[in-house]
Amino acid sequence: MQVEDWRFLNLNLIQLEKLHGLEEALARSKKFKPTVIFWRASKPVLTMGYFTKVEEKLNLKKCWEYGIKFVRRITGGSVGPLDPNIFSYSLIVEEKNPVIPESIEESYSLICGCLVDALKKIGLKADLSNLSDVLIDGKKVSGSAQARVWGKIIQHGFVYLDLDLETFKSLLNMEKLKEKILSLDKRVTWVNRELKKIGKKPLTFEEFKPYVEKAFVKNLNINFRDEPLTIYERKKANFYSKKFFMDDWNFNPNLHKIANVRFSFKTGKNLINISAYLENKTIKEILITSNFYPEKFFELSQNLKNVPADEKSIKPIVCKFFEENGLNRLNNVTVDAIVKVIMKALDSKQ
The missing domain is CATH 3.30.390.50 (CO dehydrogenase flavoprotein, C-terminal domain)
Structure with a gap:
């Protein structure tokens, strides 16, 4: 198969609401190029799957007390924390693009496999589990979610480089999720904790990014081309981001x-x-x-x-x-x- 050129956007810090607005603008666009975005949330925020019931999953009083917002995405899944210490990515491509398998399961395997390979390159024993979760020694270090809308595939996800797990637990609804919250210590980990265990130095977003970039290029058999957003794309992204700011x-x-x-x-x-x-x-x-x-x-x-x-x-x-x-x-x-x-x-x- 011929190597495709895909657009690469390195956004670094961005508000989650604006990121989702950009994803939607690109996915709705008729003049579209397959795009991969590397980013990280500009401040601590909770990302929620489309079907999440806020009052059941979150301790709203704590969220408001700490000033931590929650933003609903268009993809499924549950609730997760994002902040500047968490590597995040988005991929938007036409459903009919031959690079991405038509099967949802196979597409997850291919895309999330890039994260697995990046983690292996830095010396960690990572593997894919439950369709879209990446584990290190049985503990979740990464999750992804996907939606197929407007003729496009949107997949986004994260890799915990560092994680304030105690704060995250305090933002969840203990009354309804007690067992799951108490077991998070046994089920979740982060990259820099695992690197420390094997005597390696911690990695920043910028240091980890090249490993993921190389894995995407190799596994998807594509070339990345740095192309900034057009004025029109920025305008549409601002328009669609309004929804994600709305209560x-x-x-x-x-x-x-x-x-x-x-x-x-x-x-x-x-x-x-x-x-x-x-x-x-x-x-x-x-x-x-x-x-x-x-x-x-x-x-x-x-x-x-x-x-x-x-x-x-x-x-x-x-x-x-x-x-x-x-x-x-x-x-x-x-x-x-x-x-x-x-x-x-x-x-x-x-």
């Missing part, structure tokens, strides 16, 4: 699809965002988020589902919620003010 997408992608109410209210430093779906003058779905007491507004949202979209029905629920939680106001925002914001949002139905 309704990250909390509830189904609401994101059907919402006919989106409203933001700011007073001073206080910001309240409301997304909702109204049908027959009833609140079928609603999400209220804020930059102050976010857990309270999230809880309040749950109490407003299937409630008539009128002040007479909504105000008693808000008052009761404040009373049961021993609150008079939130950050100097009163009950009446919150009711008015909710009603103003609902009255703005698209």
